[in-house]
Amino acid sequence: MLTLAPAFIVLTPGGAALAAHLKAVLPNALIHARRGRVEAADVFYDDFTAAVQAAFLEGRPVIGCCAAGTLIRALAPLVADKRAEPPVVAVAEDGGAAVPLLGGHRGANELAKVIAEVLGIEAAVTTAGDRRFAVALDAPPSGWRLGNPGDYKGFAAALLGGKTVRLDGEAPWLADSGLPLAGDGPLAIEITEQTGSPAPERLVYHPAKLCLGVGCERHAAPEELETLVRGTLAAAGLSPLAVAGVFSIDVKADEAAVLALAESLGVPARFFDAATLEAETPRLANPSGLVFREVGCHGVAEGAALAAAGAQGELVVAKTKSKRATCAVALAPAVVDAARLGRGRGTLSVIGTGPGDAVWRTPEVETAVLRATDLVGYGLYLDLLGPLAAGKARHGYELGEEEKRVRVALDLAAEGRDVALVCSGDPGIYAMATLVFELLERGGRADWSRVDVTVMPGVSALQAAAARAGAPLGHDFCTISLSDLLTPWEAIQRRLKAAAEGDFIIAFYNPASKRRTRQLAEAVEILRKHRPGDTPVVLARNLGREGETVTVVDLAELTPDKVDMLTVVLVGSSETKRVARSDGGAWVYTPRGYAGKAQKNSEDAA
Known part of the structure; x- marks a missing residue:
């Protein structure tokens, strides 16, 4: 079973078209394309080798729509343990070949066969046992386990050397294979739910009975x-x-x-x-x-x-x-x-998908989505999952239905389902994780309390905004939501004054909407009493999505008409500075004191 979404790595439009065709049998796969060469993809990269190695190190199945040698050269420094490597398959750009390169018995052979079937070709499987006997003795089918894997290598060598094998017990997958079966064979395969008699010339398989x-x-x-x-x-x-x-x-x-x-x-x-x-x-x-x-x-x-x-x-x-x-x-x-049979323990993964771009999703989150039977969340957030949401039961809700979302997610998980409650950014920052635990505390539901709840962090909007702008959060900072729908404005005002007096860098969430503009204007008034009017302010809108913009203005210029609910506002402290960029813009950063430390060390040395 593939635990992470497979990565199609493509270099050209032809490779991208082939990958899109193959997604018919791998709907959760993500197409990674070379930026500037391919117009449409799930993820864009600039360095082919880095993209291939990153997917491989994450444990993600890699399907390179390119020459096998290109993949081999990219992965050669990382190839070490065949028992741990993920599947790697090379597919010719013209669809004429599908070659499992690594992880043959960890899914690559089967993956290549699935791809080959779509392309109407034969997979170029080179594993000796698979080729000779049409069976992988060291990778039995689901429901079967090899009891003595340490004896497999010698057993396989003897089998390939021409010895016959007798089958003690019933195993259709072996009886119907190309193994050289003989009642008096010197090699033996034993099928039993007992401990059996493993030996170098005797493999023991245990059916899950x-x-x-x-x-x-x-x-x-x-x-x-x-x-x-x-x-x-x-x-x-x-x-x-x-x-x-x-x-x-x-x-x-x-x-x-x-x-x-x-x-x-x-x-x-x-x-x-x-x-x-x-x-x-x-x-x-x-x-x-x-x-x-x-x-x-x-x-x-x-x-x-x-x-x-x-x-x-x-x-x-x-x-x-x-x-x-x-x-x-x-x-x-x-x-x-x-x-x-029966039902499993229900799971609820409260996940953060990042600000929007798929590259900001963690492998942990992708694994949770792939494992999930049900996805619950604001409809837009579910849409942003793209191919990962294929085949899942979707439970989409509107803004303002937060408690309903959480109740539905807990009810589904209590039925034994694997549920992902989808949030943007980080689920613990102005998102749904806190409401999950609040309802668990006051819900009085024994079935809810048996659910396995896991909160999975995501890249928050404030982190993404800071990274796009430079390093404005380089020193002490805080976050304040300017929405007074759930928090009294008087409480927000106290926090604003404390943050201003403490000279914190401040990340404003929910800064303004069409009907709510007064709060940001009052916040600016409070801040102006404690820091200069030319304090840098970063306005980051639609992060990780189409139409993303990141601009820098002075605190004195910050007015409600410049922001909306899709904007994260980062207001610098009195120490925050600008550095000119070659494109005419500016990087924003807040020094932490390294310059003073270096000067002190220099003086001490003198």
Whole structure:
């Protein structure tokens, strides 16, 4: 599964046209194009090597619509660990070749095949096992795990050297491959949910057929549950690699011990409601009236294991207990896709997309959007996600519906969905993160409290404005919103006076609108009492979007007609200075005192 949006790296209009065509099968991919050579793209770059290396280091799948050698030379200094590198595929500009260069078994081979299918060609896969036997033994399909990867290299060499292999157990993906299968082969592949007998001449694969049901007291130690589970599996001769998922009752969706166990085993944690578990009562080995009185079903561990294994599953390990935890194991008749059972712990990612340009989005935010099932936010912010929003359920709202947005986001996450609440800039700066926690505090909703909430920072408008202008925030600064819709104007006035008296650089958010101009005019009056009229003021509008403008005016010239709600205003301190630029404009910066320090050091040395 691709966790970050793939990057098409293109150099020419022809490469851009090819990438746009291939986005039919990779709708989340972003087209990175050379500035000045290509008119339309999601991201523009100036240096090809830097763009390719940046995407590679982020762990982003790289698809170069260019010569393979060009990609190889760009990435050569970074190639070190094949187990960690992301997929890299070169696609000829005329669509005549798709070549996986790196990360073949980490997705590049499959990515090349998907691209080749669109182009009507054959992917130039060069991995020996894939070419000879049409199967990648070191990268089994979903639902299967190789128990002894350390033996793979020698095993593959013997296989390529002409030895035959016998298949002990059922695995259609192996039986239908081009492997040289023979009942008396000197090599063996064992299929089992047991620990098996791994050896250099014997690969052991574990199908995900074991359903692990667990229960525990609130705040039980994660170490206790994991010790119980691993000990129970070992005593039964079962491999942890055959576990499909960790299953429990929905009130345990936020239980640290259960979640830690799933992470340790590398499988999903999934949860059923009490009614679903109660339906398994006739099949329980140890029904409990006490458990029924507490949570509404007669068994959590056994019930969850059986519910996951399905009607044809069987309980192979009855409830086993430690002081504060229980576990049970059921065997399903076929590989289990845990992600389709019950529901996961809902997640709410409160994300900041930056001021507008896709280059200001962090990889963490992109990952959250790609993972999300639902996107909630102001409609314009959802539109700005572009290709990343493809295939997601959109819940768009108007300005002024902030509380409604957060409630919807929490409700969706409480249903077990992966939700991204989308904000511009940084979500914790005059945005939605604070409202999320306010509603959690006063909401009184147990299902909301079980949601996994993560706040992901973004580039704030004040940072973007400062960077465009130079370095006006080089010393102590503060931010003040001039909107009195939620904050009394008297409180804002006190903050303005304190910031002015303290000689802070000030970033004004919501400086003015068509109906609200008085506040900025009064703010200027307050500031003029404490700093010169020629104090530099940066006016940054539409940052990162079409029509972006950044201008510098004097404080004395700052009037409401020069700004609107799309403008960030940075007012310098009494120390803020201008530096002339070659284009006739000026850089703005606020010194921090390095010149004085250098002079003092010089005097001390003398």
